[in-house]
Amino acid sequence: MRSTVEILIQRLDEGLPAPSYAHPGDAGADLYAAEDVELMPGERAVVPTGLAIALPDGYAAFVHPRSGLAAKLGVTLVNAPGTVDAGYRGEIKVTLLNTDLRDTVTLRRGDRIAQLVIQKVERALFSEVAELPGSARGTGGFGSTGGYAQPAHS
Ligand SMILES: O=c1ccn([C@H]2C[C@H](O)[C@@H](COP(=O)(O)OP(=O)(O)OP(=O)(O)O)O2)c(=O)[nH]1
Ligand SMILES: [Mg+2]
Numbered sequence: 001m002r003s004t005v006e007i008l009i010q011r012l013d014e015g016l017p018a019p020s021y022a023h024p025g026d027a028g029a030d031l032y033a034a035e036d037v038e039l040m041p042g043e044r045a046v047v048p049t050g051l052a053i054a055l056p057d058g059y060a061a062f063v064h065p066r067s068g069l070a071a072k073l074g075v076t077l078v079n080a081p082g083t084v085d086a087g088y089r090g091e092i093k094v095t096l097l098n099t100d101l102r103d104t105v106t107l108r109r110g111d112r113i114a115q116l117v118i119q120k121v122e123r124a125l126f127s128e129v130a131e132l133p134g135s136a137r138g139t140g141g142f143g144s145t146g147g148y149a150q151p152a153h154s
Helices: 068-074
Strands: 008-011 028-032 037-039 044-048 051-054 059-064 075-077 082-084 095-100 105-107 110-119
Touching: 008 044, 037 044, 059 075, 068 075
Parallel strands: none
Antiparallel strands: 008 051, 028 110, 037 105, 044 095, 059 082, 059 110, 075 095
16 A cells, blocks of 8 residues: 555635545645635736645655646746745645736636645755765756757847
8 A cells, every 4th residue: 555644734714625635646635725816917926725734754745836727827836846844834825826928817715726745855964075976967967968959049
């Protein structure tokens, strides 16, 4: 059986469902908008979900966009994925962004606006050294392996 972890949840808004997985095997549990929101083209808004959680130490929750909202309406999250720390007891909020340049998007209270992914996270012990160990990649990054089209105006 797939392993599970118990997450304590508090519904700050009892009119909304508790988060749940739509299908067995889903990684993300949908989060609901606690209020109506209208996003003009390019506009963002911090939307409450009516949900607070207590994660066990060693876990974090990540607020991810929903691909349906992204593909159909151009709605994503400004800070995707948002990070919910294990010690956070406040309301989970979703930083929605309407990337569409023409259409205003209206979302209603109760709409599923994002999804929460629970993950184990390591806590690092940052050890400073004068030189880092070598690697095949070295310092190359930001497209160093090539294969990118040039913008027309460059
Ligand atoms: O999409 C998000 C991201 C964060 N949070 C909450 C939980 C998280 O534990 C807290 C702080 O988030 P983060 O560390 O990303 O924000 P910050 O700007 O660094 O704020 P702080 O100084 O409070 O850490 O805000 C959300 O509700 N939704
Ligand atoms: Mg922070």
